[in-house]
Amino acid sequence: MNPTVLEQVKQDLRQLYLRDISQALDEVLSVAQKERHGHLAFLARLLEVQLQARKARALKKRMAKAGFPENMTFATFDWNFQPGLNVEYLKDLQDLNFVSHHQPLLIVGKTGTGKTHLATAFGIRACEAGLKVHFFELQKLLSILYATLADDTTDQFLAKLTRLHLLIVDGMDHIRTKPEYPSLLLELVSACQNRTSLIVTSRISFQELGSVLGNPSITHAILDRLFHRAIVINIHQGRSYRTEGPHAPKHLQEHPPGD
Numbered sequence: 001m002n003p004t005v006l007e008q009v010k011q012d013l014r015q016l017y018l019r020d021i022s023q024a025l026d027e028v029l030s031v032a033q034k035e036r037h038g039h040l041a042f043l044a045r046l047l048e049v050q051l052q053a054r055k056a057r058a059l060k061k062r063m064a065k066a067g068f069p070e071n072m073t074f075a076t077f078d079w080n081f082q083p084g085l086n087v088e089y090l091k092d093l094q095d096l097n098f099v100s101h102h103q104p105l106l107i108v109g110k111t112g113t114g115k116t117h118l119a120t121a122f123g124i125r126a127c128e129a130g131l132k133v134h135f136f137e138l139q140k141l142l143s144i145l146y147a148t149l150a151d152d153t154t155d156q157f158l159a160k161l162t163r164l165h166l167l168i169v170d171g172m173d174h175i176r177t178k179p180e181y182p183s184l185l186l187e188l189v190s191a192c193q194n195r196t197s198l199i200v201t202s203r204i205s206f207q208e209l210g211s212v213l214g215n216p217s218i219t220h221a222i223l224d225r226l227f228h229r230a231i232v233i234n235i236h237q238g239r240s241y242r243t244e245g246p247h248a249p250k251h252l253q254e255h256p257p258g259d
Contacts, residue, residue: 062127067135069170072120082114084237090118093231094125099166099197104230107201112240115201118233119168122199131165139175145184154184158191167192172202174212182215182222189225200226 074094079087098105105122107115123133136144148154161167175181192198202209206223210216 058130059127062130062133063124066123066127066133068120068123069116069135070120071124072117073124074121077114077117077121081239082235085233085235090233093122096122096126096129096131098231099126099131101229102194102197104198104200104226104228105233106206106226106230107199107233107235108205109201109203109233109235110240111203112244113235115203115235116170119170119199119201123166123168126166132163133166133168134161134164135168135170138169138171138173141169141188142175142178142181142184145188146178146180149180149184154187158187161188162191162195164196166197166199168199170201172200172206172209173204177212177214179214182213182218185213186218186222186225189222193225193228198226 074091079085093105105119107118109115120135123135126133145154145157148157189198204212206226209223210219213219
């Protein structure tokens with residue numbers, strides 16, 4: 001490396017370190033003065049605060065890279081709204097064992113039942129655990145895969161996805177399809193199998209995907225791979241938060257669609 005460039009890198013690193021120390025020092029000094037800490041306790045606390053600041057920045061970076069649509073967490077999920085949900089089981093899944101075992105998590109339910117919220121909450125929990133996560137709407141993901149056909153970079157893009165710990169694919173239902181989409185989706189699911197955990201949400205049953213994608217035989221192969229060792233959360237009988245929730249328009253709460 002050019003000596004001038006190397007020196008600039010060193011200066012940048014020093015500034016970053018000094019910034020960490022400066023931010024931590026203000027906080028720790030205030031506490032130390034009030035509680036009359038000794039030197040060792042002061043240094044230990046300074047190091048702890050500095051490490052916490054670095055972890056917070058790393059989490060913020062992972063969250064930004066993940067591309068979540070909103071900051072939807074388990075803390076903001078209304079556990080009482082869907083009485084049919086097995087809350088204890090869902091909370092057990094928050095330990096992310098399914099991610100470490102590369103298992104798919106399939107979430108099925110009608111519009112407004114909280115599928116995207118749950119998928120995002122699992123993704124955020126994975127980011128908090130230091131894992132690499134990305135969130136895609138299926139339509140967008142298939143468009144990207146289709147674009148890779150033009151410059152023959154499909155394998156490179158799939159390899160990038162399989163380096164994730166968790167890939168979230170939201171909205172595997174009524175999409176604008178192309179003839180190439182079923183094969184591309186099969187390549188994606190095959191590439192992730194036993195490598196990268198998938199969370200997939202759908203407002204239609206997975207058995208209906210054949211008619212949606214337009215190629216039932218390839219869809220069967222996709223489902224065969226998706227359901228292998230999969231965990232399924234079915235909330236098709238659930239209530240729609242958009243039409244029956246506390247913030248839904250009053251006329252929809254009184255007369256939900258279908259009533």
